Amino acid sequence: MTDLHDIRYVRVGTERLDESVEFATRILGLELVARDSHAAYLRGDDRDHNVCYVKGEGSGHAVGFEMKSSSLLDRVATELQNAGIAVHHGRAEECEQRRVRDMIRFTDPSGNRIELVARPDASGTRYFPSRDAGITSFSHVGMRTTDAATDEAFWTQRLGARVSDWIGDAALLRIDGVHHKIALFPSPVPGVQHINFQVAEVDDIMSSWYFLREQGVRIAFGPGRHATSGARFLYFYGPDGMIYEYSCGVRIFTPEEDRDHVPRQFPREPRSYCMWGSKPDIAEFKAPSACEAPQPQFANVG
Ligand SMILES: CC(C)c1ccc(C(=O)O)c(O)c1O
Numbered sequence: 001m002t003d004l005h006d007i008r009y010v011r012v013g014t015e016r017l018d019e020s021v022e023f024a025t026r027i028l029g030l031e032l033v034a035r036d037s038h039a040a041y042l043r044g045d046d047r048d049h050n051v052c053y054v055k056g057e058g059s060g061h062a063v064g065f066e067m068k069s070s071s072l073l074d075r076v077a078t079e080l081q082n083a084g085i086a087v088h089h090g091r092a093e094e095c096e097q098r099r100v101r102d103m104i105r106f107t108d109p110s111g112n113r114i115e116l117v118a119r120p121d122a123s124g125t126r127y128f129p130s131r132d133a134g135i136t137s138f139s140h141v142g143m144r145t146t147d148a149a150t151d152e153a154f155w156t157q158r159l160g161a162r163v164s165d166w167i168g169d170a171a172l173l174r175i176d177g178v179h180h181k182i183a184l185f186p187s188p189v190p191g192v193q194h195i196n197f198q199v200a201e202v203d204d205i206m207s208s209w210y211f212l213r214e215q216g217v218r219i220a221f222g223p224g225r226h227a228t229s230g231a232r233f234l235y236f237y238g239p240d241g242m243i244y245e246y247s248c249g250v251r252i253f254t255p256e257e258d259r260d261h262v263p264r265q266f267p268r269e270p271r272s273y274c275m276w277g278s279k280p281d282i283a284e285f286k287a288p289s290a291c292e293a294p295q296p297q298f299a300n301v302g
């Protein structure tokens, strides 16, 4: 079994590259690190980049995780292949596009594209926000799952993730001391459902709430507080229907808690999503009776 070191980046295919960059800088508060006609790299912490918007909706979504070494990356590639999972070894130009030394790609049972990387570019410069949103780091993704039990087994048994809590069938998975870096949410289609950035304090959540509404940004959920991680949160829509989340105060497990924690089963009801009473304008988060199938944003291509 393999331990992922940390989440590293998310790649998002879009026909709206300029609009995505404009939103990510002026609204979200990310720093534009680099761009060309095909891709744009942005960040919300001191890593090389956290989000890469790639020209072409058909590029789909991919989530990258860092392994501690190339040898561990090779080991997990062999383990996956021995388990009958198709593994693509990144070509030199694919590694360059991701600013990493080594990369493998495979899909989880739902078809979500997962990339494991080694020796990603470090950065000698600090993150310089384009707006004072209070962002401290890129922290997690919400991913759509078409088969929650099978995907959960894949992430825990193949990739070493641990379940911190469930909301209904949705698993919140940790790979380190942070309550979760991956949230798997039942949906008819795969893909990245939201991208989370941690912010320093509740003031950042609330001041962004006012700012986003003044800018005409559609609020998706919150301000609220998650019963699961305890984080205070605000979700909002960006281009292509991608949802972004600011949150602060996410639970950090001590090594002893990480060892002894028993995951909790929260029922799929509103207070499991928000302790304060906020109601989501997000299909996957609504109660089952009200959950209409979300419009598929991207059909992931292999
Ligand atoms: C409803 C979504 C998937 C969710 C649920 C709980 C947390 C948390 O406990 O922090 C999240 O960050 C979520 O995005």
Ligand SMILES: [Fe+2]
Residues within 6 Å of the ligand: 140, 141, 142, 183, 194, 196, 245
């Ligand atoms: Fe989240």
